[in-house]
Amino acid sequence: xxxxxxxxxxxxxxxxxxxxxxxxxxxxxxxxxxxxxxxxxxxxxxxxxxxxxxxxxxxxxxxxxxxxxxxxxxxxxxxxxxxxxxxxxxxxxxxxxxxxxxxxxxxxxxxxxxxxxxxxxxxxxxxxxxxxxxxxxxxxxxxxxxxxxxxxxxxxxxxxxxxxxxxxxxxxxxxxxxxxxxxxxxxxxxxxxxxxxxxxxxxxxxxxxxxxxxxxxxxxxxxxxxxxxxxxxxxxxxxxxxxxxxx
Amino acid sequence: xxxxxxxxxxxxxxxxxxxxxxxxxxxxxxxxxxxxxxxxxxxxxxxxxxxxxxxxxxxxxxxxxxxxxxxxxxxxxxxxxxxxxxxxxxxxxxxxxxxxxxxxxxxxxxxxxxxxxxxxxxxxxxxxxxxxxxxxxxxxxxxxxxxxxxxxxxxxxxxxxxxxxxxxxxxxxxxxxxxxxxxxxxxxxxxxxxxxxxxxxxxxxxxxxxxxxxxxxxxxxxxxxxxxxxxxxxxxxxxxxxxxxxxxxxxxxxxxxxxxxxxxxxxxxxxxxxxxxxxxxxxxxxxxxxxxxxxxxxxxxxxxxxxxxxxxxxxxxxxxxxxxxxxxxxxxxxxxxxxxxxxxxxxxxxxxxxxxxxxxxxxxxxxxxxxxxxxxxxxxxxxxxxxxxxxxxxxxxxxxxxxxxxxxxxxxxxxxxxxxxxxxxxxxxxxxxxxxxxxxxxxxxxxxxxxxxxxxxxxxxxxxxxxxxxxxxxxxxxxxxxxxxxxxxxxxxxxxxxxxxxxxxxxxxxxxxxxxxxxxxxxxxxxxxxxxxxxxxxxxxxxxxxxxxxxxxxxxxxxxxxxxxxxxxxxxxxxxxxxxxxxxxxxxxxxxxxxxxxxxxxxxxxxxxxxxxxxxxxxxxxxxxxxxxxxxxxxxxxxxxxxxxxxxxxxxxxxxxxxxxxxxxxxxxxxxxxxxxxxxxxxxxxxxxxxxxxxxxxxxxxxxxxxxxxxxxx
Numbered sequence: 007x008x009x010x011x012x013x014x015x016x017x018x019x020x021x022x023x024x025x026x027x028x029x030x031x032x033x034x035x036x037x038x039x040x041x042x043x044x045x046x047x048x049x050x051x052x053x054x055x056x057x058x059x060x061x062x063x064x065x066x067x068x069x070x071x072x073x074x075x076x077x078x079x080x081x082x083x084x085x086x087x088x089x090x091x092x093x094x095x096x097x098x099x100x101x102x103x104x105x106x107x108x109x110x111x112x113x114x115x116x117x118x119x120x121x122x123x124x125x126x127x128x129x130x131x132x133x134x135x136x137x138x139x140x141x142x143x144x145x146x147x148x149x150x151x152x153x154x155x156x157x158x159x160x161x162x163x164x165x166x167x168x169x170x171x172x173x174x175x176x177x178x179x180x181x182x183x184x185x186x187x188x189x190x191x192x193x194x195x196x197x198x199x200x201x202x203x204x205x206x207x208x209x210x211x212x213x214x215x216x217x218x219x220x221x222x223x224x225x226x227x228x229x230x231x232x233x234x235x236x237x238x239x240x241x242x243x244x245x246x247x248x249x250x251x252x253x
Numbered sequence: 254x255x256x257x258x259x260x261x262x263x264x265x266x267x268x269x270x271x272x273x274x275x276x277x278x279x280x281x282x283x284x285x286x287x288x289x290x291x292x293x294x295x296x297x298x299x300x301x302x303x304x305x306x307x308x309x310x311x312x313x314x315x316x317x318x319x320x321x322x323x324x325x326x327x328x329x330x331x332x333x334x335x336x337x338x339x340x341x342x343x344x345x346x347x348x349x350x351x352x353x354x355x356x357x358x359x360x361x362x363x364x365x366x367x368x369x370x371x372x373x374x375x376x377x378x379x380x381x382x383x384x385x386x387x388x389x390x391x392x393x394x395x396x397x398x399x400x401x402x403x404x405x406x407x408x409x410x411x412x413x414x415x416x417x418x419x420x421x422x423x424x425x426x427x428x429x430x431x432x433x434x435x436x437x438x439x440x441x442x443x444x445x446x447x448x449x450x451x452x453x454x455x456x457x458x459x460x461x462x463x464x465x466x467x468x469x470x471x472x473x474x475x476x477x478x479x480x481x482x483x484x485x486x487x488x489x490x491x492x493x494x495x496x497x498x499x500x501x502x503x504x505x506x507x508x509x510x511x512x513x514x515x516x517x518x519x520x521x522x523x524x525x526x527x528x529x530x531x532x533x534x535x536x537x538x539x540x541x542x543x544x545x546x547x548x549x550x551x552x553x554x555x556x557x558x559x560x561x562x563x564x565x566x567x568x569x570x571x572x573x574x575x576x577x578x579x580x581x582x583x584x585x586x587x588x589x590x591x592x593x594x595x596x597x598x599x600x601x602x603x604x605x606x607x608x609x610x611x612x613x614x615x616x617x618x619x620x621x622x623x624x625x626x627x628x629x630x631x632x633x634x635x636x637x638x639x640x641x642x643x644x645x646x647x648x649x650x651x652x653x654x655x656x657x658x659x660x661x662x663x664x665x666x667x668x669x670x671x672x673x674x675x676x677x678x679x680x681x682x683x684x685x686x687x688x689x690x691x692x693x694x695x696x697x698x699x700x701x702x703x704x705x706x707x708x709x710x711x712x713x714x715x716x717x718x719x720x721x722x723x724x725x726x727x728x729x730x731x732x733x734x735x736x737x738x739x740x741x742x743x744x745x746x747x748x749x750x751x752x753x754x755x756x757x758x759x760x761x762x763x764x765x766x767x768x769x770x771x772x773x774x775x776x777x778x779x780x781x782x783x784x785x786x787x788x789x790x791x792x793x794x795x796x797x798x799x800x801x802x803x804x805x806x807x808x809x810x811x812x813x814x815x816x817x818x819x820x821x822x823x824x825x826x827x828x829x830x831x832x833x834x835x836x837x838x839x840x841x842x843x844x845x846x847x848x849x850x851x852x853x854x855x856x857x858x859x860x861x862x863x864x865x866x867x868x869x870x871x872x873x874x875x876x877x878x879x880x881x882x883x884x885x886x887x888x889x890x891x892x893x894x895x896x897x898x899x900x901x902x903x904x905x906x907x908x909x910x911x912x913x914x915x916x917x918x919x920x921x922x923x924x925x926x927x928x929x930x931x932x933x934x935x936x937x938x939x940x941x942x943x944x945x946x947x948x949x950x951x952x953x954x955x956x957x958x959x960x961x962x963x964x965x966x967x
Binding site for chain 1: 254255256257259260263264266267268340341343344345346347348349350351352353354435
C-alpha cells in the first residue's frame with residue numbers, strides 16, 4: 007500500500023546542511039498498524055511529513071497504492087489527503103470554532119459530500135470512541151484525550167487508505183493515551199484501517215504489528231510483534247532501544 | 254452545517270474580534286487619509302497655501318508621513334490577521350482542502366471587508382473633514398475665507414489609498430494560502446521574529462544620529478544654496494534627514510530589546526522578551542507612531558507659535574497707527590483722520606507725517622538656470638541698480654520714529670528689526686543709490702544698521718544726500734508715511750476699521766499691488782523687455798502669487814501682502830485670528846488627524862499584545878505569578894509601545910523646532926521665546942491627554958487578559 011524508497015531530506019540552516027533522512031526504505035501493507043520509533047533527531051517526524059506531502063522530499067519516492075505522490079499536482083494532492091489519507095497530530099489541530107461533531111465531519115465538508123451516510127458515520131465514530139456525549143461541545147470544553155479521539159474519528163471519516171499519526175499520545179496522560187490507542191486498534195479491527203504512527207512511547211508502539219526504528223536518518227531495525235504478547239513486544243522494543251544507545 | 258462556506262462562516266463568527274480589528278484598522282486608515290486629502294486638496298486651503306511655499310511643503314510632508322503610517326499600520330493589522338488565520342488555513346490544507354477552495358472563501362471575506370471598510374472610510378472622509386472644519390467655524394473662529402469648498406478630485410488619491418489597502422489585503426490573503434509547507438502554515442501564528450543581537454551602544458548612537466540627522470537635514474539646503482549655489486530637488490535635501498530616521502530606529506530597537514534601565518533586567522524580563530517575539534513589527538509600529546507624534550506636534554505648534562509671535566510683535570510696536578501711500582494717491586491727511594477719529598470718540602495724541610522716496614540700490618542679483626530634474630543652479634551678478642527700496646532722510650526718520658539718528662554724509666543705514674535681527678529680510682547694505690528719474694547716483698558707505706521692526710528693510714540717508722538723490726523725483730517715486738498714537742488704543746478698533754476702509758477705498762487701481770511689486774525692477778524690466786510681469790493679474794494668478802483685490806480686503810492675502818497695507822495695532826491684534834484662520838485651522842486639523850492616527854495605532858498595537866500574549870500570561874499565572882507581577886509586565890509592554898514613541902517623538906520635535914527657530918537668524922527673538930512657552934504649555938496638555946489614552950488602553954489590555962491591578966494591594 008505505502009512504499010517508501012531511498013527517501014532523502016535535508017535542511018539548510020545558515021551555511022550548514024543537515025541531512026535528516028538519508029535513504030529511508032520501508033513498506034506498509036494494507037491493514038497493518040506500524041509504528042516508527044527512534045531518538046530525537048532520527049528523522050521520524052520528517053519522514054511522516056514527507057509521506058503526508060506537508061514538506062517536499064529532496065529525492066526518493068513515496069507511492070500510495072501505486073501512485074507516486076511527488077508527481078501529483080496541488081489539486082490531486084488535496085484529493086489524496088482528503089480521500090485516501092487521515093491525519094492525527096500531536097496537538098490535535100482541531101478548529102476551536104467548530105463543535106466535536108463538526109470537526110469530525112470536516113473532511114466530508116471539504117470534499118463537498120456531507121451525505122446522510124457521512125453524518126451517520128460521524129455519529130458511529132463518536133459512539134465507537136466514546137465521545138457521543140460531547141459531540142456538541144467545542145474543543146476548549148473537552149479534555150486532551152477526548153480531543154485526540156475526536157481527531158482519530160476525523161481521520162477515519164472518509165475511510166482513508168492510510169492513517170498517519172504524529173505522536174498521537176505525546177500530549178496525553180496514560181489513561182487518555184490508552185483510549186487513543188484503543189481507538190486505533192478498533193479502527194484497524196472493525197474498519198480495516200491501515201495506521202502509520204510516529205511515537206516516542208514504547209507502550210503505544212507495543213500495540214502495533216511492526217515497529218520501524220530509525221537512527222540518524224536510516225532504518226536501523228524493524229521489529230515484528232508476531233504471535234507474542236504485547237508486554238513481551240514492549241520488552242523487546244525497550245531492549246532494542248537500549249542496544250541502540252550502547253552502540 | 255454541510256458546506257465549506259458554512260464552516261467558514263461559523264469560524265468567522267467565532268473570530269469576530271479579528272475581523273473587527275482588521276476592518277477597524279482599514280476603515281480608520283482610509284477615513285483619516287481621505288479626510289486629510291479632502292482638506293489638503295480643498296480650494297479653500299489651496300488658495301492660502303502658496304505653491305512651493307513652506308506651508309504647503311509642511312502640509313505635504315506630514316501627509317506623506319500619515320500615508321506611510323497608515324499604510325504600514327494597516328499592513329501590520331492584515332499581517333496579524335493572517336497569522337491568526339494561518340492555523341485554520343493549515344488545518345484545512347492538511348485535511349485536503351484545495352487552495353482554490355480556501356482562496357474563494359478568503360477572497361469573499363476580504364472582498365466584503367475591504368469594500369465595506371474602505372468604502373465607508375472613503376465616503377465618510379469628506380464629511381469628517383467638513384465636520385471638523387464646521388466645528389472650528391462654530392466654536393473657534395470663522396471668516397469668509399473659511400467657507401469650505403471640497404474638490405471631488407481629492408477622492409482620486411483617496412481611492413488610490415483605499416485601492417492599496419484592498420490590494421494589500423488580497424495579496425496577503427493569497428500569500429497565506431500559497432505556502433508550500435503545510436506545517437509552516439499551521440505554525441505561522443506561533444512563529445516569532447526575534448531581532449538580531451542589539452548592542453548596548455545602539456541607544457546612544459541612535460540619539461547622536463537623530464541630532465546629526467536633524468542638523469544635517471536642516472543645514473544641507475543652506476549649504477547647497479549658499480555654497481554650491483544650487484537649489485536641489487526637495488528629495489535631495491530630504492535625504493539628509495535619513496540619519497535622524499535611522500537614529501530613531503536604533504533608539505526604539507534598543508528600547509524594545511535592551512531597555513534603558515539596566516538594574517531592572519529581571520523585573521522587565523517577560524515584557525522585554527515578549528516584545529522581542531514581535532521585534533520588527535513592534536519597532537516599525539513604534540517608528541511610525543514616533544514620526545506621527547512628531548508630525549502632529551509640528552502641526553499643533555503652528556497656531557500658537559504664529560499667534561504668540563504675532564501678538565507679541567503687535568504689542569511691542571512703538572506706534573499705534575502707521576500707514577503710507579504713494580504720493581500720487583489721494584489719501585486722508587491729518588485733518589480728515591482727526592475728524593474721523595472724532596466721530597468714533599478717539600483722541601489722537603501724537604502725529605508725524607514725513608516723505609520718503611523709492612530709489613534704486615545696488616547689489617547682487619541671482620541669475621537662475623533651470624536644470625530640470627536636477628534642480629536649479631544660479632550665478633550672482635553685481636548690478637549698480639539691482640532693486641528698489643524706500644529711503645528716508647535722517648530728519649524724516651527721526652520725526653517718524655522719535656529716534657535721534659545723525660548719519661555722516663556719504664553713509665546709508667539699513668533698517669533691521671527691533672532686536673537688530675532679520676537681516677535676511679532687510680535687503681542688506683547698499684553702496685550705491687540711484688534716482689530712477691534723473692539717473693543721479695551717490696556712492697555710499699554702510700552705516701550702523703538702525704532698529705525699527707515696522708519699517709524693516711527701509712534705508713536712512715543723511716539729509717543732504719537725500720535731497721541730492723531725490724531731486725527731480727515725480728510723485729510716482731515718492732511716498733508719504735504717517736505714524737500716530739491715540740489716547741486709548743484698545744477702544745479704537747471701530748475707528749481703525751473705518752480708517753482702514755477709507756485708505757483702501759481711496760487707493761487707486763495702480764497701487765492694487767502685492768509687496769514684491771517694485772517700481773525700480775519694473776522700470777528696468779520694462780526698459781529691457783517692454784513689460785513687468787507683476788503688473789499682470791493673470792501672471793500672478795498663474796504663478797500662484799498673491800493677487801491683491803480691494804474687494805477682498807479682509808482676506809489673508811490682502812492683509813499679509815498688500816504693498817501699502819497699514820499697520821494698525823488694534824486692527825492687527827483683533828483681526829489676526831480671522832485673517833489667518835484658514836492657516837491656523839488647517840494645521841490644527843492636521844494635528845488632530847495625526848493624533849487620531851497615533852491613538853488608533855497605539856490602541857490597536859496594545860490590544861494585539863493582549864491577543865498574542867494571552868497564553869503566556871495564563872502560563873505565568875499557573876506558575877504562580879502574582880497579579881502585581883503580571884500587571885507590571887503588561888504595563889512594561891504597553892508603556893513601551895505607547896510612551897516611548899510619545900517621549901521620543903516629543904523630544905525630537907521639540908529639539909527640531911527650537912533648532913529651526915534659532916537657525917533662522919542665530920537667536921531666539923522675544924516673540925519666539927514667548928511662542929515656545931505657549932508651545933510648551935500645549936505640549937504638556939497634549940502629553941497629559943496622550944497619557945490618559947495610555948491609561949485607558951492599559952486598562953483595556955488588563956481587562957482582556959483578566960489582570961486586575963487592584964489586587965496588588967492584597
